Amino acid sequence: MKNNQYVLLISGDEILGGRRQDAHIHFLTNALSPIGLQCRQCVLVNDKLEDLTEVIRFAFEKADLLIMTGGLGPTVDDLTREALSQAMDISMQLQPEVLDAIRERFRMMSKSMTDNNQRQAFVPVNGFYIPNPNGTAPGLVFDKNDKIAVALPGPPRELEPMVVNDVIPFLKKRLQIPSQTLSIQMHFSCIGESNVDQLLRDMTNGDHEIVISLLSRPALVDLKLAYPQDLPAFQQRLHHYVQAIRRDIGAFLYSEDGGELEEKTGALLAQRRETLCVAESCTGGLLGAQIVSVPGSSDYFLGGIIAYSNSAKQNLLGVRADTLQTYGAVSRETACAMALGAVQRFGADWSAAVTGVAGPTGGTPQKPVGTVWIAAANKNGAVYPFCAQFTPGRQTIRQRSAVYALDQLRRLLSQIEPHQ
Amino acid sequence: MKNNQYVLLISGDEILGGRRQDAHIHFLTNALSPIGLQCRQCVLVNDKLEDLTEVIRFAFEKADLLIMTGGLGPTVDDLTREALSQAMDISMQLQPEVLDAIRERFRMMSKSMTDNNQRQAFVPVNGFYIPNPNGTAPGLVFDKNDKIAVALPGPPRELEPMVVNDVIPFLKKRLQIPSQTLSIQMHFSCIGESNVDQLLRDMTNGDHEIVISLLSRPALVDLKLAYPQDLPAFQQRLHHYVQAIRRDIGAFLYSEDGGELEEKTGALLAQRRETLCVAESCTGGLLGAQIVSVPGSSDYFLGGIIAYSNSAKQNLLGVRADTLQTYGAVSRETACAMALGAVQRFGADWSAAVTGVAGPTGGTPQKPVGTVWIAAANKNGAVYPFCAQFTPGRQTIRQRSAVYALDQLRRLLSQIEPHQ
Numbered sequence: 001m002k003n004n005q006y007v008l009l010i011s012g013d014e015i016l017g018g019r020r021q022d023a024h025i026h027f028l029t030n031a032l033s034p035i036g037l038q039c040r041q042c043v044l045v046n047d048k049l050e051d052l053t054e055v056i057r058f059a060f061e062k063a064d065l066l067i068m069t070g071g072l073g074p075t076v077d078d079l080t081r082e083a084l085s086q087a088m089d090i091s092m093q094l095q096p097e098v099l100d101a102i103r104e105r106f107r108m109m110s111k112s113m114t115d116n117n118q119r120q121a122f123v124p125v126n127g128f129y130i131p132n133p134n135g136t137a138p139g140l141v142f143d144k145n146d147k148i149a150v151a152l153p154g155p156p157r158e159l160e161p162m163v164v165n166d167v168i169p170f171l172k173k174r175l176q177i178p179s180q181t182l183s184i185q186m187h188f189s190c191i192g193e194s195n196v197d198q199l200l201r202d203m204t205n206g207d208h209e210i211v212i213s214l215l216s217r218p219a220l221v222d223l224k225l226a227y228p229q230d231l232p233a234f235q236q237r238l239h240h241y242v243q244a245i246r247r248d249i250g251a252f253l254y255s256e257d258g259g260e261l262e263e264k265t266g267a268l269l270a271q272r273r274e275t276l277c278v279a280e281s282c283t284g285g286l287l288g289a290q291i292v293s294v295p296g297s298s299d300y301f302l303g304g305i306i307a308y309s310n311s312a313k314q315n316l317l318g319v320r321a322d323t324l325q326t327y328g329a330v331s332r333e334t335a336c337a338m339a340l341g342a343v344q345r346f347g348a349d350w351s352a353a354v355t356g357v358a359g360p361t362g363g364t365p366q367k368p369v370g371t372v373w374i375a376a377a378n379k380n381g382a383v384y385p386f387c388a389q390f391t392p393g394r395q396t397i398r399q400r401s402a403v404y405a406l407d408q409l410r411r412l413l414s415q416i417e418p419h420q
Numbered sequence: 421m422k423n424n425q426y427v428l429l430i431s432g433d434e435i436l437g438g439r440r441q442d443a444h445i446h447f448l449t450n451a452l453s454p455i456g457l458q459c460r461q462c463v464l465v466n467d468k469l470e471d472l473t474e475v476i477r478f479a480f481e482k483a484d485l486l487i488m489t490g491g492l493g494p495t496v497d498d499l500t501r502e503a504l505s506q507a508m509d510i511s512m513q514l515q516p517e518v519l520d521a522i523r524e525r526f527r528m529m530s531k532s533m534t535d536n537n538q539r540q541a542f543v544p545v546n547g548f549y550i551p552n553p554n555g556t557a558p559g560l561v562f563d564k565n566d567k568i569a570v571a572l573p574g575p576p577r578e579l580e581p582m583v584v585n586d587v588i589p590f591l592k593k594r595l596q597i598p599s600q601t602l603s604i605q606m607h608f609s610c611i612g613e614s615n616v617d618q619l620l621r622d623m624t625n626g627d628h629e630i631v632i633s634l635l636s637r638p639a640l641v642d643l644k645l646a647y648p649q650d651l652p653a654f655q656q657r658l659h660h661y662v663q664a665i666r667r668d669i670g671a672f673l674y675s676e677d678g679g680e681l682e683e684k685t686g687a688l689l690a691q692r693r694e695t696l697c698v699a700e701s702c703t704g705g706l707l708g709a710q711i712v713s714v715p716g717s718s719d720y721f722l723g724g725i726i727a728y729s730n731s732a733k734q735n736l737l738g739v740r741a742d743t744l745q746t747y748g749a750v751s752r753e754t755a756c757a758m759a760l761g762a763v764q765r766f767g768a769d770w771s772a773a774v775t776g777v778a779g780p781t782g783g784t785p786q787k788p789v790g791t792v793w794i795a796a797a798n799k800n801g802a803v804y805p806f807c808a809q810f811t812p813g814r815q816t817i818r819q820r821s822a823v824y825a826l827d828q829l830r831r832l833l834s835q836i837e838p839h840q
Contacts, residue, residue, distance in 0.1 A: 014635050016459040017644075018449035022442060025464070029438035039436040041471070044445070044462035051461070051482075058478065075617040075634060109811055114614045116621070134813055157813060213438050278705075278726070284712025285698075285705025288726040292704025295780055295814060303732035305725060306698070306708040312723035312766065316736075346732065360715055394715060 004175065005040040006032070007059035011052070011070030011080055011154070012044035023156045024069045030213055031163050034181045034226055035172055037065070047071060052083035056149070060087075064147050065175075067167075070154035072137040074116040080151050081122060084142050088149060092122040098129060102136045130166045134158045141170065148174065182234050183226035186245060189261055189407045190419070191252040193221050199248060203241055209234065218396050219403035220261065251416050254407070261406050262290050262297075268413035269300040274349035276409070278304035279317055279342035281329065281355040282372065287402040302346045307338065317341035330355050330367055332375075332385045339377035339385075350413075352376045352405040358394045372401045376408045376418070384408060386419040424597065425460040426452070427479035431472070431490030431500055431574070432464035443576045444489045451583050456597050457485070467491060472503035476569070480507075484567050485595075487587075490574035492557040494536040500571050501542060504562050508569060512542040518549060522556050550586045554578045561590065568594065602654050603646035606665060607675040609827045610839070613641050619668060623661055629654065630661075638816050639823035640681065671836050674827070681826050682710050682717075688833035689720040694769035696829070698724035699737055699762035701749065701775040702792065707822040722766045727758065737761035750775050750787055752795075752805045759797035759805075770832075772796045772825040778814045792821045796828045796838070804832060806839040 008028060014020040022044070029039045040063050045055045052071075059066050071080030085092050099121035106113040120137045123129045130139030135158040142149040150167055152159045171177065188196060193216040200223070204210050213224040225241060227234035246253065254261050269276055278288050288304040291297055305316045310329060313319040318341040319334055327333040338353035356372030363369035369392045375385035388404050390397045404419070411418045428448060434440040442464070449459045460483050465475045472491075479486050491500030505512050519541035526533040540557045543549045550559030555578040562569040570587055572579045591597070608616060613636040620643075624630050633644040645661060647654035666673060674681050689696055698707050708724040711717055725736045730749060733739040738761040739754055747753040758773035776792030783789035789812050795805035808824050810817045824839070831838045 012462070013633055015445060016449055016462060017633065018446065018453045018459075020635065021446045025435060026438065026441045029436060033438050039438075040466065041475070042432070042436060042464040046460065055461070074614050076621060077632070077634065105811065108809075110809055111612060114618050116614060116618060157816065211437070215441060280705065280708075282712070283705075283709065284717075284721075285700065285703075285708030285724060285726065286712075288700075288705030288728075289703065289709055289818070292702070292706075292726075292728060292778075293815060293818070297704075298728060301704075301728050303726040303728040303736070304705060305736075306705065306712075306723040308708075308712060308718060308721050308723040316723070316725075316765070345736070358712075395713060398709070398712070 004036050004177070005038045005063040006065035006067055007063045008039050008042040009055060009059060009066060009068040010042065010044045011047060011068065013047045013077065015044055016046055024154075024159065026215060027156065027160060028067060028069075028163065030224065031168065032067075032171075033211065034183050035168060035177050036181065036228060037171070037177075047077045047079055049079050049083055049086075052079055053087040056083055056087035060147055065171075066147075066149040068149060068151045069159060072120065072140070072151060072153045074114070074119055074136070076116075078119070081119070081140065084140070084149050084151060085124065088142050088144055088147060090124045090126045090142050090144055093125055094118075094121055095123040095129060096121075098123060098138055101131070101138075105136055130162050132158050132162060134161065139166065143174075181226060181228055182230040182238060183224060184238060184242060185256065185258055186223045186225075186242075186253055187255040187258070187261075188221040188223065188249065188252040189254050189410070190219055190404055191221060191249060196221050196223060196249065199245070200241075203244055207237060210237070218399040219407075251411070254410055260294075261403065261410065263294050265406050265410045265413065266291065266294045266297055266300060268410065269350070272413070275300050275302050275346075276350045276352070277302045277342045277346035277348040278405075279338040279351060279353040280304060280306050281308055281313070281338070282358040283354045283398050283402050283405075284308060286398055287352065287354060287405050290402050290406065302348050305342060305345065313338065317345065328367070330357055330371055330373055332373055332387070335373035335375040335385050336377070336383045339375040339383055340381065343377050343379055349379050350376065350409060351378075352409050354401050354405050356397065356401055358397045359392055360394060370397055372397065372404070374401065374405045374408055374419070376405070376412055378412075384412060384418045384420075388419075424456050424595065425458045425483040426485035426487055427483045428459050428462040429475060429479060429486060429488040430462065430464045431467060431488065433467045433497070435464055436466055444574075444579065447576065447580060448487060448489075448583065451588065452487075452591075455588060455592055456601060457591065467497045467499055469499050469503055469506075472499055473507045476503055476507035480567055485591075486567075486569040488569060488571045489579060492540065492560070492571060492573045494534070494539055494556070496536075498539070501539070501560065504560070504569050504571060505544065508562050508564055508567060510544045510546045510562050510564055513545055514538075514541055515543040515549060516541075518543060518558055521551070521558075525556055550582050552578055552582060554581065559586065563594075601646060601648055602650040602658060603644060604658060604662060605676065605678055606643045606645075606662070606673055607678070607681075608641040608643065608669065608672040609674050609681050609830070610639055610824055611641060611669060611672040616641050616643060616669065619665070623664055627657060630657070638819040639827075671831070674830055680714075681823065681830065683714050685826050685830045685833065686711065686714045686717055686720060688830065689770070692833065695720050695722050695766075696770045696772070697722045697762045697766035697768040698825075699758040699771060699773040700724060700726050701728055701733070701758070702778040703774045703818050703822050703825075704728060706818055707772065707774060707825050710822050710826065722768050725762060725765065733758065737765065748787070750777055750791055750793055752793055752807070755793035755795035755805050756797070756803045759795040759803055760801065763797050763799050769799050770796065770829060771798075772829050774821050774825050776808075776817065776821055778817045779812055780814060790817055792817065792824070794821065794825045794828055794839075796825070796832055798832075804828060804838045804840075808839075
C-alpha cells in the first residue's frame with residue numbers, strides 16, 4: 001500500500017446536477033482517519049461507464065485503495081459494478097444467497113421483485129460481498145494484485161453501519177493496520193462552532209500530533225480529538241484538554257459518548273422516572289418527532305399539542321385570548337401559558353413549548369423573522385422561558401428551535417443553569 | 421466549449437482530513453446549472469503543487485472550463501495561482517491596484533500587512549481579476565487558447581457574491597451560451613424506484629439521446645428526463661413519454677413542477693378553502709412538521725395532537741378504551757378513531773392519523789415492526805384507512821408513514837382513488 005492512502009470516488013449525478021448534497025465525504029474521511037487511512041483525493045463522477053472506468057484507473061495511479069459510494073442500485077444508471085469489473089479486470093458471478101436475500105426483502109414488503117433487481121446479486125470473482133441489513137444492494141469488495149476497491153451503496157443509513165461493522169475491520173486486517181489509536185468525542189448544543197474552534201486553537205497551539213475535527217449541525221457542534229497512537233504522553237495531553245473544555249464550556253457539553261441530545265434528555269427523564277409532553281407552534285411537531293426518534297421514548301414521552309393556530313392555543317392548551325391579544329402569539333407570556341397548559345392537559349412532570357416567527361413573512365421590527373420564545377415548565381408550576389434570535393431560513397429556525405427547547409430541558413434536568 | 425461542461429476543483433486539505441465539510445459543491449452546481457453549465461466532474465484535491473497541476477491537466481482533458489475554489493490565501497499552502505500558472509502556461513504579474521486594495525483592507529482592520537500578502541496581488545497575464553469586496557484575495561480568471569479557469573477564494577461569504585455578480589455574467593458572455601436544453605421533472609409518491617425505472621426502460625428503449633435521472637427519497641421518487649437540445653423531434657418524444665407516464669402511473673404522480681408533496685397537498689386545501697389537522701402516534705410530530713415546513717401553511721393547517729401514549733389517545737382524541745383493548749393501538753379501528761377525533765377537536769375539514777410499530781421492539785407475529793395504520797377523515801365523518809407494511813428501520817418507517825399519510829390526503833383532495 002502507498003502510505004495507507006486511499007481515493008474516494010462518489011457516484012454523484014444528483015450531486016453534480018445540484019439536486020442533492022453530498023452525504024458521504026465527511027462521514028468516510030472521519031471514519032477512516034482514526035485507523036490511519038488518509039484520503040489522498042476525492043472525485044465526484046457522473047454515471048457514465050466511460051468516465052467511471054477512466055477515473056478508477058486514474059485513482060489507482062494515486063493509491064492502492066479505492067472507496068466508492070453509490071451506483072449499486074438496480075437501474076441502468078447504476079454502473080459501479082460494471083466499471084470496477086472492467087477497470088480491474090475482474091469478472092462477476094451471480095451469488096445465489098444474495099439473490100435469495102433480495103427476494104426475501106421484497107417478500108417482506110409484499111412487493112414483486114422486478115428483473116433488474118437481479119443485477120444486485122452479482123459479486124466479484126476476486127473479492128467478496130458485504131451484506132446490507134438495511135437495503136437490497138450488498139457492498140462489494142474487489143481485491144486483485146494488491147489493488148483493493150470497496151463499493152458501498154449510497155443511502156447513508158445503509159452505508160454507515162456497513163463501514164463501521166464490516167469495512168473497517170476488513171481493512172484493518174487486510175492492510176495489517178496496527179490497532180490502537182486514541183480519540184475522544186464531545187458534543188455541544190447551543191454554542192457557536194467558532195467559539196469551540198477558538199478555544200481549541202488556543203489550547204492545542206503547538207501540539208502537532210493532535211487531529212481536530214469539528215462538524216456543525218443546526219445548533220449543535222460535534223468535536224473529535226484524535227492522536228495517531230495510544231501513547232501515555234498523548235493520553236496525558238488529551239486528558240488535559242478534556243478537563244479544560246469541561247471547565248470552560250461544560251454547560252454546553254451534552255454528550256461524551258456519541259449519544260444525541262434527545263437521547264441524553266430522555267435518559268435523564270427515564271432515570272428520574274418522570275414524564276414529558278410538548279406544545280409546539282412554529283416547529284409544528286419537529287420537537288415531538290425528535291423526542292420520538294429515540295427507541296423506548298414511550299417510557300417517558302406522553303405526547304404533545306401542535307397548536308399552530310391561535311384557536312388551538314386557546315382550546316387545546318388553555319392560553320387565554322387576552323394573553324394572545326395583549327402580548328401576541330410569539331411572546332414570553334404565550335410560551336409560558338403553552339408550557340403550563342401542556343403539563344396540565346397531559347398530567348406530565350415536564351413540558352417544553354415553542355412559539356416563534358419562522359418566516360419568510362410575519363416578521364415585525366419588534367419581532368423579526370427568527371424570534372423564538374421557548375419555555376420549559378414542570379408540574380409544580382415552575383416555568384423557565386427564554387428568547388432566542390436566529391438568522392433567517394424557515395427550516396433552520398425550526399430545527400434550531402427544537403434543539404434549544406430540548407437543551408432547556410437537559411439543563412433543568414441536570415441542574416445546570418437554564419437559558420434565560 | 422465541450423458541451424458547456426465544466427470541472428470543479430476544490431482545494432480541500434481540511435475536507436479530505438475530515439476536519440471540515442465541503443461548502444461549495446452544492447452552491448456552485450446549483451448556481452451554474454440554470455445557465456446550462458453541467459458539472460462533469462468534481463475533484464477535491466490536497467494542497468500539493470504536483471497534485472494540483474496534474475489534476476488541472478486531467479480536468480482540461482474533460483472540459484474547457486475549470487472552476488476552482490480555495491488556495492488563494494497568502495500562505496505557502498496557497499498554491500492555486502502557481503498551479504494554474506504552470507498548468508496553463510500563463511505568467512503572473514503584480515497588479516498595483518489590487519495591492520492597494522489589500523493595503524487599504526489591512527488599514528481598515530488596523531492590522532499591518534505582512535509581506536506574504538503581496539502574493540495575492542498577482543494576476544494572470546492572459547486573464548483578469550475579480551474584486552473581492554468581502555476579503556483580501558481577489559478571484560482570478562485564466563483565459564488562454566479557449567481554456568478558461570476561474571479561481572475563487574474559499575470562504576463562502578466571499579465566493580458566493582462573486583459567483584452571482586461577476587462569474588455568471590462573465591461566463592454567459594464569454595461562452596455565448598445558447599438558449600435551451602429540454603427537460604422535465606416528475607415526482608412520485610408511494611411507488612418503488614424500480615417500478616418507475618422499469619416503466620422508463622421499456623418506454624425509452626432505443627432512444628439514445630434521452631438522459632434519465634432517478635433519485636429516491638423515503639417513499640418518494642424524483643424523475644428527470646432531459647434532451648441535450650430543444651428540438652421539435654425531442655419535444656415530440658418527451659410529450660409521448662409524459663403522456664404514457666401519466667396514463668400508467670398517474671395516481672402516484674404528485675408534481676410536475678418541482679413542488680413537494682406537502683406543498684401540493686397544502687395548495688389543494690388552500691384552493692378549496694379547507695382546513696387540516698393531524699393525529700400522530702409513531703411519527704411523533706413528523707407529519708405536522710412536514711406540513712408546517714411550507715411557508716403560509718397557517719392558511720389551512722390548524723394543528724395536531726401527538727398522542728404517543730394510550731392515555732393521550734383516549735383523553736385528547738376520544739379513542740375509546742375498549743377500542744384500544746380489543747383491537748390494539750396499531751389497528752384500523754384506532755387509526756379511524758384518531759382521525760375522526762382530531763377532526764372534531766380541531767373543527768377541521770380534514771384530518772390524517774398515523775399509528776404504527778416503528779420498532780426496534782414492540783413487533784408481534786401479527787403486527788411486525790413496520791406495520792402502520794393510516795387514516796384520513798373529513799368533517800362529514802367519512803374515513804379512509806389503510807395499512808402499510810414498511811421494512812425495518814425506525815426513522816425510515818416514521819418518514820415513510822408521514823409521506824403515506826400526506827399522500828392519502830392528496831389523493832382524496834384530488835379525487836384519485838385512495839389507498840386501501
